[in-house]
Amino acid sequence: MTLFERLAEALHADRPVALVTRIDGPQAGAKLLVFDDDVSGDLGTPGLNVAGAGEARALLAVGETATRSFGEDGEPVGVEVRLFIAAYAPKPVMYVFGAIDFSRAMARIGKYLGYQVTVIDARPVFATKQRIPDADEIVVAWPDEFLAKAPVDTRTALIVLTHDVKFDIPLLRVALRTEAGYIGAMGSRRTHANRIEELRAHGVGDDDLARISAPIGLDIGARTPEETAISIAAEIIALREARRGGRLSEGTLPVHNARTPASLP
Amino acid sequence: MIDVLDTIERWRAEGQRVAVATVVGVENSAPRDPGAVLAVSERGAVAGSVSGGCVESAVYEEAQDAIATGRPRLVSYGISDADAISVGLTCGGTIHVFVERLDW
Numbered sequence: 079m080t081l082f083e084r085l086a087e088a089l090h091a092d093r094p095v096a097l098v099t100r101i102d103g104p105q106a107g108a109k110l111l112v113f114d115d116d117v118s119g120d121l122g123t124p125g126l127n128v129a130g131a132g133e134a135r136a137l138l139a140v141g142e143t144a145t146r147s148f149g150e151d152g153e154p155v156g157v158e159v160r161l162f163i164a165a166y167a168p169k170p171v172m173y174v175f176g177a178i179d180f181s182r183a184m185a186r187i188g189k190y191l192g193y194q195v196t197v198i199d200a201r202p203v204f205a206t207k208q209r210i211p212d213a214d215e216i217v218v219a220w221p222d223e224f225l226a227k228a229p230v231d232t233r234t235a236l237i238v239l240t241h242d243v244k245f246d247i248p249l250l251r252v253a254l255r256t257e258a259g260y261i262g263a264m265g266s267r268r269t270h271a272n273r274i275e276e277l278r279a280h281g282v283g284d285d286d287l288a289r290i291s292a293p294i295g296l297d298i299g300a301r302t303p304e305e306t307a308i309s310i311a312a313e314i315i316a317l318r319e320a321r322r323g324g325r326l327s328e329g330t331l332p333v334h335n336a337r338t339p340a341s342l343p
Numbered sequence: 344m345i346d347v348l349d350t351i352e353r354w355r356a357e358g359q360r361v362a363v364a365t366v367v368g369v370e371n372s373a374p375r376d377p378g379a380v381l382a383v384s385e386r387g388a389v390a391g392s393v394s395g396g397c398v399e400s401a402v403y404e405e406a407q408d409a410i411a412t413g414r415p416r417l418v419s420y421g422i423s424d425a426d427a428i429s430v431g432l433t434c435g436g437t438i439h440v441f442v443e444r445l446d447w
Contacts, residue, residue, distance in 0.1 A: 143377045143378040166345065
């Protein structure tokens with residue numbers, strides 16, 4: 079099996095894998111394919127293989143692709159060899175709580191953005207594949223109980239569409255204990271004011287309350303489930319990039335954030 | 344790579360040689376992040392992209408040459424580079440692209 083075939087197999091199976099390539103010098107093109115528990119290929123020296131594999135695993139953990147410089151035998155301070163490390167991490171996860179019309183649109187745009195989408199609702203009648211065809215998975219469970227056991231990392235998006243205090247409060251309390259990168263909760267300003275009051279009564283502090291995006295989404299005047307899903311999706315991207323949202327034509331910042339870690343000198 | 348994987352596999356199954364151009368670095372504002380891939384088949388078909396379209400034809404030439412010669416190369420396009428002005432990177436950034444024949 080060639081390296082490419084092994085890479086393709088892993089990508090099809092959504093298995094974490096990184097491809098390390100020497101990008102300059104006479105050995106440009108030399109490759110190392112790095113899995114959690116396995117390595118194949120050769121970058122030229124044993125030290126370089128060890129250093130490349132270590133860096134590849136570190137980047138895999140955060141889902142980042144970057145170029146790194148090393149010495150001829152992988153010395154960390156060297157600059158002789160540049161390695162491009164393409165990390166193919168599993169898709170980030172989006173959990174959508176509540177199986178309503180908005181969830182159908184949210185699941186669809188979540189998939190479109192590259193998320194693995196799970197929809198959770200305690201009501202078996204509503205939590206069906208027919209109602210939400212785009213979800214990767216539909217789970218009948220109490221939202222807070224589900225989330226307490228679900229894997230969450232900094233790339234995870236939690237979309238709370240239940241907008242019912244009896245589900246929202248226990249769920250948001252669990253959500254705030256995770257490191258999820260996005261926590262959004264649907265509901266009017268008044269609904270959210272009530273939620274804040276309840277959460278404070280449970281001892282939730284201001285820093286945690288500020289993590290909740292509510293009312294959910296960017297201010298684009300969205301009305302339909304589809305429009306609302308777009309406004310939520312845009313807010314997820316804007317928060318990840320530390321942007322305010324709004325019109326580029328009225329701003330002065332560069333259109334794309336600089337990706338310094340990946341830049342070449 | 345994931346977006347062009349099926350196409351590359353099909354070309355290879357047809358017995359075609361393939362070149363892959365990968366964005367390995369960007370400076371300032373650039374439309375595609377590191378890891379974005381443009382693949383070219385021996386018969387000249389294209390899949391994927393490395394920019395908003397501005398340097399694709401220049402990269403395509405490099406890829407065709409890589410298929411023919413097997414020689415990998417690192418090419419850069421940007422406003423600081425006379426060559427880049429001719430290909431016109433509209434976004435104003437610089438991108439570094441590694442082009443290689445897929446013989447691994």
